[in-house]
Amino acid sequence: MKMSKFYMPTLREVPSDAEIPSHKLLLRAGMIRKNVSGIYSYLPLGYKVVRKVEKVVREEMDASGSLECLLSAVQPKEIWEESGRWDNFGPEMFKLNDRHLREFCLGPTHEEYFTTMIKDEIKSYKQLPLNLYQIQTKYRDEKRPRFGVIRAREFIMKDAYSFDTDVKGMEESYQEMWDAYDRIFTRLKMKYSVVQGDSGAMGGSISHEFVALSDVGEGLIAYCNDCDYAATDEKATVVYKNVNSDEEMLNMEKIETPGVGTIDELHKFLNVDKSRLAKSVMYEKEDGKIIMAIIPGDRQLNETKLFNAAGVNDFEVEVASDETILKATGAHSGSCGPVGLVGEYELYVDSRVAEMRNVVVGGNEDNYHIKNVNYGRDFEGVVVEDLLMVEEGDVCPKCGSPLQLERGIEVGNIFQLGTKYSSSLGPNYLDENGKAQDIYMGSYGVGVTRSVAAIVEQNYDENGIIWPMIVAPYEIIISIVNMKDEDQVALGEKLYNELSGLGYEVLLDDRNERAGVKFKDRDLIGIPIRVTVGKKAAENMVEYSLRKDAEKIDISVDELLEKIKDDYVVL
Ligand code: ATP
Ligand code: MG
Secondary structure, three states: OOOOOHHHOOOOOOOOOOHHHHHHHHHHHOEEEEEEEEEEEOHHHHHHHHHHHHHHHHHHHHHOOEEOOOOOOEEEEHHHHOOHHHHHOHOOEEEEOOOOOOOOEOOOOOOHHHHHHHHHHOEEEHHEEEEEEEEEEEEEOOOOOOOOOEEEEEEEEEEEEEOOHHHHHHHHHHHHHHHHHHHHHHHHHOOOEEEEEEOOHHOOOOEEEEEEEEEOOEEEEEOOOOOOOEOOOOOOOOOOOOOOOOOOOOOEEEOOOOOOOHHHHHHHHHOOOOHHEEEEEEEEEOOOOEEEEEEOOOOOOOOHHHHHHHOOOHHEEEEEHHHHHHHHHHOOOHHOOOOOOOOOOOEEEHHHHHHHHHHEOOOOOOOOEEEEEEEEEEOOEEEEEOOOOOOOEEEEEOOEEEEEEEEEEEEEEEEEEHHHHHHHOOOEOOOOOEEEEEEEEEEEEEEEEHHHHHHHHHHOOOOOEEOOOHHOOOOOOEEEOOOOHHHHHHHHHHHHHHHOOOOOOOOOOOOOOOOOHHHHHHHHOOEEEEEEHHHOOOOOOEEEEEOOOOOEEEHHHHHHHHHHHHHHHHH
8 A cells, every 4th residue: 555545644742632552542543533432433544453353353253163143233122121131231222213213222232132033043952052253333332431442332342152052062162262262362462361250231150351461451350370360350259367256245335436537537546457447338229228338447349249249230329429328327428337227228248347346337426436346236237258359469269379460451251141141032942852941152252442452552662553463554664765766766666566466565655755754654553564765775775674673774675575574474
């Protein structure tokens, strides 16, 4: 492609609403443009990268035996009602009506659609297992679209669904997808971890996330260096040992704590270790009902674990307002606790607090706390094994070594769904004995456009993007330094034709721009191999360099091909 004819609107300035490197660089490199919040267009250079990521995904899905389809993005309400997710998916779902006021959504995912599609066609165990996938645009009205295409409202996803006769088959399909994802992210040259995930709205129990390691990642993963334990922060099991369960129970005592509103203040005021203070965190449901969680004072609440225990979706609850807290407890948030609550509430108690003796809690009266509170004797609630957020240095639940924390971007995930969808949506099959059985399903996603941004996050410097060869929009860029120099133009064109003829994807910078502009642009757009045709063109000499390092060498045109061949395979 000749750049004189190309559309690549690069920007010198950093766009003001872009916070992270990949977002800034994809905009600056003229690869994406924002339409409205969370909705992006891919310009020619950016779309080439998207297509290359899709190609890797497609090749590895095909190799795994999954079959490509393309289903519609428009989905009728009825199938979502049958699965119970029309309301459950919440405000993330884009809903629309047709002219007859029939209701639809723009698919945020396709479990329902695929399940309904195969329902009438699959009759017998002989037709299973089956694995279908598509690469398609998804719509989610994210609460906080941000970081460019990383958390967008319209994005490209590869989604796959497996259908098996039993648990064992489902587990095998799951492993095949796991292996395919390993191949995909390895080929994309990603530094990634596979971690246990929370299944959330998908249902099912076992799930794993593929997480590209990056400081700008929204997700935190906890992992162990001594064994293979790794989980998202939402999922990671917290081993908490700071429990004094063998102490004698003492009598409750109400104490005045003037002006004390936080755990820190209470700790200083009473000179009591924070682990002996119990923290109360309150949420309210849409119907005004209170959900209170009680956890050790030295830890943070894990909302996902609480909401799973309470059986609510995150969009159905809010952090309780001051007014609600006052109404429910008779005190402001710094003084409320689990003893003597009235009205409609649900109380969830971390199992470690339930075992602790003589803890201090809020007194449900401003400026008062209660000492020597004991679960079972002084208050009751639903005891939940673990409501805590993992912290660096926590003990690995598998081997006991200290856990490490790292940030990452979720680029893919795999779920074992079991019979959640087949039991409600009805696809079943007849087994060898002619008996109807539920189909066991799995669902598997890769964020294609999010992966593009994740690759940038792992491959850039102060001058721009450094694409790995496999996804680079073009493989080689030839820059003609001076377009007025006939030798340079002739050699540039000759190399362009030769290299293109050999099957390389080549960009020829034949624009009437200053050399400085050309070099800045080529750094920004990150083409892996660079050939500069300059003053030595008449001697058949060019300058050769790679985007990833600063080293430049003069090389004769005769040697150029060999050099490119050698570098191509390692980039
Ligand atoms: P997240 O926790 O980041 O919201 P998710 O669990 O909702 O992700 P899935 O429903 O499993 O994601 O979707 C499969 C894949 O699609 C994710 O692994 C991710 O790579 C991608 N994805 C999800 N939401 C978005 C989004 N808003 N923008 C871009 N890609 C997304
Ligand atoms: Mg999501």
